[in-house]
Amino acid sequence: MRDPSVTAVRYELSHLQALEAESIHIFREVAAEFERPVLLFSGGKDSIVLLRLAEKAFRPGRFPFPIMHVDTGHNFSEVVAFRDRITDALGERLIIASVQDSIDSGRVTEEIGPRASRNRLQTTTLLDAIEEHGFDAAFGGARRDEERARAKERVFSFRDDFGQWDPKAQRPELWALYNGRIRRGEHVRVFPISNWTELDVWQYIAEQRLEIPSIYFSHERQVFARDGMLYAHNEFVQLIDGEEPFAESVRYRTVGDMTCTGAVRSTAATLQEVVAEIAATRITERGETRADDRVTEAAMEDRKREGYF
Amino acid sequence: MAAVTQNGASEAAREGRGGREPYAMPRRRTELLRIATAGSVDDGKSTLIGRLLYDSKAILADQLDHVVQTSERRGDGYVNLALLTDGLRAEREQGITIDVAYRYFQTPLRKFIIADTPGHEQYTRNMVTGASTADVSIVLIDARKGVSEQTRRHAYLASLLRIPHLVVAVNKMDLVKYDESVFYDILEEMTDWASRLQIPDITFVPISALRGDNVVEPSDRMQWYGASTLLYHLEHVVIAPDRNLSDLRFPIQWCIRPYSSEHHDYRGYAGQVAGGILRPGAEVLVLPGGRRSTIAGIDTHEGEVPAAFPTMSVAVRLADQVDVSRGDMIVEAEDQPTAARELEAMLCWMSETPLQPRGRYAIKHTTRSARAVVEEIEYRVDINTLEHLAAPQLGLNEIGRVTLRCSAPLMVDAYSRNRTTGSFILIDEATNDTVAAGMVLTAG
Numbered sequence: 001m002r003d004p005s006v007t008a009v010r011y012e013l014s015h016l017q018a019l020e021a022e023s024i025h026i027f028r029e030v031a032a033e034f035e036r037p038v039l040l041f042s043g044g045k046d047s048i049v050l051l052r053l054a055e056k057a058f059r060p061g062r063f064p065f066p067i068m069h070v071d072t073g074h075n076f077s078e079v080v081a082f083r084d085r086i087t088d089a090l091g092e093r094l095i096i097a098s099v100q101d102s103i104d105s106g107r108v109t110e111e112i113g114p115r116a117s118r119n120r121l122q123t124t125t126l127l128d129a130i131e132e133h134g135f136d137a138a139f140g141g142a143r144r145d146e147e148r149a150r151a152k153e154r155v156f157s158f159r160d161d162f163g164q165w166d167p168k169a170q171r172p173e174l175w176a177l178y179n180g181r182i183r184r185g186e187h188v189r190v191f192p193i194s195n196w197t198e199l200d201v202w203q204y205i206a207e208q209r210l211e212i213p214s215i216y217f218s219h220e221r222q223v224f225a226r227d228g229m230l231y232a233h234n235e236f237v238q239l240i241d242g243e244e245p246f247a248e249s250v251r252y253r254t255v256g257d258m259t260c261t262g263a264v265r266s267t268a269a270t271l272q273e274v275v276a277e278i279a280a281t282r283i284t285e286r287g288e289t290r291a292d293d294r295v296t297e298a299a300m301e302d303r304k305r306e307g308y309f
Numbered sequence: 310m311a312a313v314t315q316n317g318a319s320e321a322a323r324e325g326r327g328g329r330e331p332y333a334m335p336r337r338r339t340e341l342l343r344i345a346t347a348g349s350v351d352d353g354k355s356t357l358i359g360r361l362l363y364d365s366k367a368i369l370a371d372q373l374d375h376v377v378q379t380s381e382r383r384g385d386g387y388v389n390l391a392l393l394t395d396g397l398r399a400e401r402e403q404g405i406t407i408d409v410a411y412r413y414f415q416t417p418l419r420k421f422i423i424a425d426t427p428g429h430e431q432y433t434r435n436m437v438t439g440a441s442t443a444d445v446s447i448v449l450i451d452a453r454k455g456v457s458e459q460t461r462r463h464a465y466l467a468s469l470l471r472i473p474h475l476v477v478a479v480n481k482m483d484l485v486k487y488d489e490s491v492f493y494d495i496l497e498e499m500t501d502w503a504s505r506l507q508i509p510d511i512t513f514v515p516i517s518a519l520r521g522d523n524v525v526e527p528s529d530r531m532q533w534y535g536a537s538t539l540l541y542h543l544e545h546v547v548i549a550p551d552r553n554l555s556d557l558r559f560p561i562q563w564c565i566r567p568y569s570s571e572h573h574d575y576r577g578y579a580g581q582v583a584g585g586i587l588r589p590g591a592e593v594l595v596l597p598g599g600r601r602s603t604i605a606g607i608d609t610h611e612g613e614v615p616a617a618f619p620t621m622s623v624a625v626r627l628a629d630q631v632d633v634s635r636g637d638m639i640v641e642a643e644d645q646p647t648a649a650r651e652l653e654a655m656l657c658w659m660s661e662t663p664l665q666p667r668g669r670y671a672i673k674h675t676t677r678s679a680r681a682v683v684e685e686i687e688y689r690v691d692i693n694t695l696e697h698l699a700a701p702q703l704g705l706n707e708i709g710r711v712t713l714r715c716s717a718p719l720m721v722d723a724y725s726r727n728r729t730t731g732s733f734i735l736i737d738e739a740t741n742d743t744v745a746a747g748m749v750l751t752a753g
Binding site for chain 1: 437742
């Protein structure tokens with residue numbers, strides 16, 4: 001006897017279900033084939049989706065890896081509070097790798113001036129932490145739709161012992177058969193949501209009712225305009241002559257450092273409104289909000305070669 | 310009409326108009342469709358992809374601005390939509406595409422993933438990579454040139470990788486005055502060639518990627534063509550029956566054992582369904598070894614589900630305490646894969662270092678790894694003529710039939726029966742590089 005409710009099933013997945021299943025598969029492959037994975041968590045929407053996917057892959061068990069945040073010291077306070085709350089609720093281990101520590105120990109030198117940012121310094125802190133803990137695989141929330149260099153990056157992105165990505169020496173990635181073999185000192189960056197778009201991420205957050213930091217929703221903030229973008233007026237950024245802070249209703253599309261992440265004018269206060277805004281937008285999230293990608297035409301490619309996320 | 314002229318494109322995008330309304334929240338659930346394209350800049354492939362992305366609103370204003378500026382700087386004389394898909398610096402400098410690039414766009418019906426690869430013979434391995442997961446292959450033909458060696462090769466690779474649907478886009482129809490007879494001559498010649506291949510479904514569409522004819526909007530310059538536009542076809546081609554729902558195949562990836570007080574005895578075998586339908590109560594075998602058990606339940610993070618089918622990721626509980634670990638496979642007793650150490654397979658060689666007979670490699674098949682030795686290279690295929698040639702070795706981008714012997718039995722199906730349980734990769738243990746893609750013909 002067949003259960004009639006079962007025969008009524010259409011045996012088809014929605015596109016989000018198919019993407020989710022693919023991502024869960026990737027998480028489990030890494031857990032099975034690597035000795036010391038780590039999940040890189042930024043507090044941003046993409047890494048929040050990663051946490052949910054890890055729950056889907058491993059609950060009711062614990063995550064077979066810790067969570068690591070590379071803390072620049074220039075994060076939005078809302079995001080840091082959110083990070084502590086969410087990792088606490090998950091009951092998983094959180095490692096904080098601090099850029100301030102890298103500066104204090106002389107590993108990196110702080111940039112100075114009104115356009116100073118710790119964005120680039122993160123790479124050293126990240127690579128040091130990977131080496132210190134002996135991590136051989138690091139999950140990240142990068143997506144291929146973000147940027148043209150990422151469009152060609154594999155799900156398993158191989159890094160040499162300097163953390164460098166060589167776009168011309170990528171391993172072919174066929175079917176769902178991932179080659180995770182590495183030598184000592186090398187590691188692999190793993191991007192489980194490579195095939196997701198920004199809109200997929202937002203739809204998933206809405207569907208799964210995931211909590212996200214409040215800065216993703218519209219709020220009133222003191223901002224100033226620079227290079228056609230709005231930045232939070234904050235203790236880490238020196239104003240240049242002529243820059244005047246003013247109050248504006250804004251929200252953030254990406255979560256990065258306060259020094260290099262721009263806000264967008266918005267009145268979207270709920271998830272539904274945010275999804276609608278993203279669906280109608282005419283500008284990419286990196287183009288609209290990330291000063292770090294505007295420096296040169298191949299900015300992201302160059303930073304990735306050096307070992308950036 | 311979406312006949313946005315090349316130079317009108319950026320203006321239209323800035324104002325947010327064009328062929329279609331911007332993507333809105335779907336009214337029904339959308340499906341995922343994976344597409345492989347291969348071709349050179351000359352065929353207008355990048356222009357076609359740019360057109361699909363642009364007309365479906367996947368291109369945003371800042372990306373388009375960038376293309377407009379770059380086109381002007383290069384002196385292209387028009388908005389070169391091909392620039393949208395040139396990712397890496399070396400490619401932009403040389404004006405070629407050297408890898409697999411993934412592109413995404415969405416309509417209310419489907420989300421599309423395009424694996425975009427260069428078309429020249431030296432990029433066969435890239436094409437094979439892009440084709441390995443595709444539901445649909447788009448092969449472009451320049452209407453002025455007709456069926457070329459490259460076209461035939463692309464159709465052969467689509468067939469080898471068992472992409473279920475082939476779309477032949479006859480491009481640059483504007484340059485042959487939208488002539489019906491040019492289109493039908495190509496259709497006949499390609500149908501002839503395809504009859505020598507294993508392609509279950511083939512569709513022809515006359516288009517002009519540059520002008521937008523029959524890409525997203527029907528062309529009024531080709532009234533003689535009464536069928537679907539390219540995008541309409543991609544939105545509606547039926548893919549559900551392509552999956553194997555008849556032979557249960559569940560490779561175990563990972564064992565979930567919480568050891569917590571709440572879930573003390575929980576033991577969930579986690580994996581992604583590769584074939585058939587899993588149901589609670591079903592009697593199953595665990596291979597290799599053939600221990601019998603019954604499915605006690607199928608878990609997801611949301612709770613138990615009444616069935617699991619491809620490509621769901623789930624965790625399975627068994628009624629009996631049997632020893633199960635990664636690399637095992639859950640199947641049904643009356644419908645088993647072949648457990649074999651000897652395999653006959655087609656190989657696409659992907660390394661600069663040629664395959665030598667007696668070469669030893671690591672083999673990865675589903676969640677199982679072993680070692681393999683290539684006993685014999687039976688022949689190499691001339692991928693332009695399909696001729697079988699004697700082959701002392703297989704070089705980069707060459708495809709051939711081999712016999713492999715493995716250090717442990719693998720649970721395989723013919724690739725034609727199941728693309729997951731019929732595929733494998735070979736890894737060079739000295740360099741850790743992936744050196745070959747394999748498709749099982751027979752095992753025993």
